[in-house]
Amino acid sequence: MSAPSRRSQRERVEESSRRLAEAAIELIAEKGYSNTTAQEIGIRAGYSRAMVRERFGSKAALLEAVLSDYEGRIEVPQDPRTSGLQRALAPILALRDFAAEDPRLLRAVLSLNFEAVHDHDLLRERIQGWLTRLQNGVRCAIADGKVDGSISNLSDAEEVASELLATGIGYAYAWILDPSHYDFEGALTRWHDRLVTRLTGPA
Template sequence: MSTPSRRSQRERVEESSRRLAEAAIELIAEKGYSNTTAQEIGIRAGYSRAMVRERFGSKEALLEVILRDYEGRIDVPREPDTSGLQRALAPILALRDFAAEDPRLLRAVLSLNFEALHDHDVLRGRIRAWLVQLADGIRKAVVEGQADGSISDHRDADEVGSELMATGIGYAYAWILDPRTVDFEAVLTRWHDLVAARLTGSA
């Protein structure tokens, strides 16, 4: 019998990076960002105390990697061949797809976002900047949709963007609080359809 081939260096790096990221999210959700050390993250992930420093350089750098990956999956797309309506709705669909593909990781990252309420250092500023960026992307998409005719709702784009952000945060919080009673994918699908109908005037 042939023996399974050994994993490549790249595969080992990817696995260790993911395990460190998951351990960091879990610990921050349990203890808070400021109370979580790089050494604890390495141990929780099953590695040495120095693994975070060896792989990422610092706890802050690991956090940046985690948030960039999450934000890249949820952000408003910039493809020129999509309508303003499609771009405005894209974060809802991306969040739904994320929930379907990796609900455990998404709940952990969303919990990390809410942890920013109790953190006055790096985490709060980082999350605030991301939310501002996302809201601005939605606002611009609404303005573009009103200009290209894909959105017939002529309310102020800032109002629409703020409403979408607040609603999305509320749904996320309800899901994190009790995932057994909230079908997040179904909720996001219904919300997407409702927003699409309102923005196109078909509601």
């Protein structure tokens, strides 16, 4: 029987970064950003009290890395080679793929987003700002889709973008409440397909 292969330095760094990210999200969801310390994050992740500073420099830098990764995966793509319809609906598919690839981390980040409603610090402002950018991106993509012919001229860009954001938040909340019984990936796929039919209807 062969001995298990040793993990590379890169794999160990990725693992520690992931565990720190999960610990940070869990603690902030429980206690709020201001009441969570870098030392607590390191201990919750199973490392030393100084691990957050060694790996990221500060609690703020760790949270920035986590949120930037999450937001970057869900953003509206800017690729001009794709249609407005594809760009407008891309966040739905990105969210679905994220749920398939890393459901634990996604649920933690989504929980943090919902908990931020009760905060009045920079975390809440950060999340509000990102949701606004996401909605604006969808609206612009829909407007582009009406120009390139991939979206019906009857579709109102502002209305659809606002509805898409609100519906996505609703699906995410349902999944957070009961992840073992709610088919999040299936719900997102069916929602995406319904929107394709709706947005490509008669002009």
